[in-house]
Amino acid sequence: MEKHILSKSTFIKGHQCLKALYLHKKRPFLRDKLSAEQLAKFKRGHEVGELAQQLFPGGIDVSPQSPSQYQKSVLRTQELIDAGQKVIYEATFQFNKVLVMLDILVKTENGWQAYEVKSSRSLSQTYFTDAALQYYVIRNSGLNLASFSLVYVNENYVLDQEGALNANHYFIIQEVSEQIRSMQTEIAQEIEFELQVLASDHSPKIEIGAHCFSPYPCDFQGFCWKGTRNDLSKIPAFTESERKEMLVQGVFRMEDLMRREGLNPLAKKQLDCLLNNTPFVNLETKTFCSTLPINTLYFSFVLRQAAIPECKGFSPYQNQIIAYSFLSEQKNEAHLFSGRCGDYKAFVEKLISPLRFASQIVVFDLIDLQITLSQVAQLFPELTSELEKIMEKASGIKQRIQQGEFYFPGFTFDLELQDVARHVSKTSVFSKQAVYSDVLAVKLFEAITKNNAPLSIDSDEVESLMDYSQSKADKTRQICEALSAS
Ligand code: SF4
Structure with missing residues (x-):
């Protein structure tokens, strides 16, 4: 069997931009270097696919051992189909130089049913295009699919008090056969375009946009x-x-x-x-920052949003505080959660005490704080009134920018703490530290708490996480001080 030219991901790349497809295949050395943070983001999502296999247990996984063995997976898939295998994971098909790997293929009394798993909480148009491509390749390679469904995450799912995850409730299955059948002509044409582009010896002329x-x-x-x-x-x-x-x-x-x-x-x-x-700072922000009471607390936190909830009462992607820091004239503390679930209530209560006595609380992103504390209140309703009092005293730096109270040339639309701090207070960026972003902090936290391993307080990893958390509170303070002096 000849080697494929397009896969699901390269087809989608070409669907977004034919030049990107060409460069990806023919000039890969021109690709931007990925930061450690971007790499960490890409590596998420596999565990959701594995969990979905519980919806249809007992299947055989035909994933290739190496990238050179995709065609072997195609042959193995066909062998299993011929042998009457009822459930196949990563079922692999090839047609017209396009190879696709379907997450789950199931044989029922009504025929073959295809399931593609997404780790998101909603379905985007790209997922429909992806499903339409798979349907096209599978059908044209000879398997008469009875239906095609997208499987995605039910954001309202709550892990029950037993802590046992129920895959049937965690996922939502949406049949999309009708929508993707209507896209088949378009998919066939697009494959032809993409193959033509790749057969050319120069990249297509496509403007940036x-x-x-x-x-x-x-x-x-x-x-x-x-x-x-x-x-x-x-x-x-x-x-x-x-x-x-x-x-x-x-x-x-x-x-x-x-x-x-x-x-x-x-x-x-x-x-x-x-x-x-020229920067702009309005009088209200300048006054706010220059008249903060002596017992103001600068508060920062690092949030983890696990796709698959691990702790009782949690939903998919719910915010969980894994580290927090306080900074004031008298205090400079960082705290790290001691495990994946542990006693989260005790951890949160420890956070409440100092905040309760502060006259003013300054955070970078007030919306993040509001969402997180309201989720904490849902988990522990007995803490609601304390959490509400904290919210009444909290003020967000980012929200002041969004409301037009200040702006410095160099800000970007995503308004990240370190960018804002760099331009307002001219401080160095976190990237000089081992952990310089929330994504990396969460990745490190997950690594050191894997299998509920006990945290070693003196380890370099714990120190890096604490340093990062503290530097977030410190940057928030530096921004405020620079604004008061502006
Ligand atoms: S034009 Fe834009 S989308 Fe296309 S390859 Fe260049 S950067 Fe990527």
Whole structure:
């Protein structure tokens, strides 16, 4: 069997941008270098696929041992089908140089049923395109599928008091056969386009635009955007839809933005600051930061959102505080949760005490705090009134930027703590530290608490996590101090 040219992921890449497909296959060395944080993000999601196998137990997994053995998996899948195997995991098919691996294939009295598993809480258009491609390849390679379903995560699922996960309740199964059947002509045409592009000896001429960021951030941005300023990303006041619309229209340079009519007033103000390289801080924020009471607490926290809940009462992707820090004139503390589940209530209660006595609490992102504390209140209703009192005293730096109270040239629309701190207080970035982002902190926490291993308080890993948590509180304080002096 000849080697395939397209796979599900390369087809989707080409669906987003044919040039990205070409570069991926023919000029992979031009790809942006992934940071440790981006790599950690990509590695998530496999465990949800494995859990979905519990929906249809007893299957045989035909995943290849190595990338050179995909065609072996195709043959093995066919052998199992011929032998009457009822459930096959990673069932592999190839047609017209396209190879797909379906998460679960099940034989029933009504025929073969296909299930593709997604670790998300909702279905996007890309998932339908992905399903339509699989349906096309499987049907044309000779298997008459009776139905195709997408399987995704039920965000309302709650792990019960026994702590035993029920895969039937954790997942939602949505049959999409009708929708993807109507996409078959389009899929066949697109495969032809993509194969033609890959047969060419030069990359297709495609301009930069909205497709560089959506549905996935392209990993050739460094190459294609070289020498082009994306000033649009430096104006946090643009809404998601405004940003998308302007990218589609090719409006992302300062000069194009200045010419644009009908900008929202806050975006206009931020654009002026960017043009003149001048920060803006309003009197309210300056006064707030310069008159903070002596017992103000700068509070930071690191959140973990496990796709598969491990602790009783938790839902998929629910916020769990794994580390927090306080910083004040008298206090400089960091605390790390001692395990995956452990006594979460005691951990949270320990957090409440100092916050209760603070006159003012300053956090970077107030929305994150609100969501997290309301989820804590759902878990432990007896703490609700204490948590509400904390919320009344809390103020968020990020929300002040979003409300137009201050802006510094260099801010980007995602308003990350370290970027804001770098521009407001001119402090160094976290990347000098072993752990420099929440994603890396969570990855390290998961590694050291795997199988509920006890934490070694003196270990380098624990020290790195504590340092990171403390540096978040410290950066929040530095921002406030710089704003008061501005
Ligand atoms: S950066 Fe944009 S134009 Fe370049 S390959 Fe990626 S999506 Fe295509």
